[in-house]
Amino acid sequence: MQPLxxxxxxxxxxxDFQWDDHDQHRDEIAQVCYDxxxxxxxxxxxPDAKRGxxxxxxxxxxxxxxxxxxxxxxxxxxxxxxAANANKPYWPAGMNVSVEIHESWCHITRDGGYHDMHAHxxxxxxxxxxxxxxxxxxxEDKNGVNRFYNPNHCAYADAGMAWVNRNTxxxxxxxxGMMVVFPSWLQHSAVVYRGTTDRIVIALNCRITRADMSxxxxxx
Numbered sequence: 001m002q003p004l005x006x007x008x009x010x011x012x013x014x015x016d017f018q019w020d021d022h023d024q025h026r027d028e029i030a031q032v033c034y035d036x037x038x039x040x041x042x043x044x045x046x047p048d049a050k051r052g053x054x055x056x057x058x059x060x061x062x063x064x065x066x067x068x069x070x071x072x073x074x075x076x077x078x079x080x081x082x083a084a085n086a087n088k089p090y091w092p093a094g095m096n097v098s099v100e101i102h103e104s105w106c107h108i109t110r111d112g113g114y115h116d117m118h119a120h121x122x123x124x125x126x127x128x129x130x131x132x133x134x135x136x137x138x139x140e141d142k143n144g145v146n147r148f149y150n151p152n153h154c155a156y157a158d159a160g161m162a163w164v165n166r167n168t169x170x171x172x173x174x175x176x177g178m179m180v181v182f183p184s185w186l187q188h189s190a191v192v193y194r195g196t197t198d199r200i201v202i203a204l205n206c207r208i209t210r211a212d213m214s215x216x217x218x219x220x
Contacts, residue, residue, distance in 0.1 A: 012151060014172075015082040015181040019074055019129075022177030028067035029131050030200055033106040036063075043105060052113025052193075060104040060202060071129070071202070075179065076101065079125055079206050082181040096211035103205035107190075108198050109134070109144065115190040117149060123184035123205035130174040131202060135195025144193030145171040148186055 036056045043055045061072040076099045083099075084091065091097070103123065107115070120126045128146060136144050149169045157165050171191075172180050182188070184205060193199050 010152075012183065012186060013082075013086045014148070014183075014186075015078070015085070016172075016174075017078045017081075017179045017181070018175075019071070019177045019179065021070060021074070025067035025070055026131060026176065028065060029071060029202070032060075032063050032065050032068055033108055033131070033200055033202075036060075036106065037108060046118065049116040049118060050114065052111065053107050053109040053115065053190075055107055056105045058103040058105050060106050061101050061204070062104075072101065072104075075127060075129065075204055076206075078179060079127060079181060079204070079208075083125055083208050098209050098211045100207045100209070101204050102207055105203055106131075107201045107203065109190065109193045109200075110198055111194055111196065112192065113190075113199070114192045117147075117187050117189040119187050120184040120205050124208055125181060125206050126184040127179050127181045127204040127206075128174075129179040129202040129204070130176055131200040132198060133174055133176055134193065134197040134199035136173070136193075136199070142171055142191060143195070144191060144199050145173055146180070146188055146190055147171050148182065148188045151186065 033054075033056070037054045041057045043057050045055070045058075061068060061075075079101075080097070080099050083097070103120075134144065147169050148171075150164070150167055152164055154161050154164050174180065
């Protein structure tokens with residue numbers, strides 16, 4: 001009998017990055033988040049989908065802050081690298097593309113806070129950057145994790161479909177300074193967070209276009 005040849009179809013690609021300059025800029029970025037909260041700069045988007053957290057307006061990276069500017073520059077590089085890797089078979093060699101972060105916001109999550117399952121329409125790639133993971137605990141602890149959901153669904157369950165039905169979601173455990181990049185259509189949530197220290201993240205939505213249509217030109 002010939003060897004099996006599994007054919008992987010339609011992979012869902014995610015990427016994680018670690019910012020080397022996180023420790024240098026962390027306190028200033030966190031302070032920007034608290035300043036926005038004190039000014040009541042809020043998104044007012046889907047208020048019933050979240051509890052116990054502050055969500056800023058969607059223009060975070062436009063904040064006048066050297067730390068935020070440095071973060072934005074690094075994040076664009078990461079978003080480009082992720083998209084270039086995913087699209088390597090489809091982008092012509094030497095093609096110039098532009099990365100536009102068109103939506104960005106911060107979350108300050110406090111004890112009992114969470115965000116229900118959702119996706120980010122109107123974008124191609126999204127990211128979550130972890131400024132402070134608060135009291136998320138040990139590696140096996142699911143406290144406050146971001147949970148990503150398998151987009152492959154089946155209408156029938158038996159032993160033959162265990163490989164799908166037992167892989168319905170994955171929990172992404174992060175450390176401060178990490179950023180996860182994922183397709184914007186991928187459903188995800190932030191599970192209930194318990195702790196006395198605030199959990200602070202920055203979320204980004206981006207669009208990637210030809211270089212003459214947007215803001216930052218990068219060549220593959």
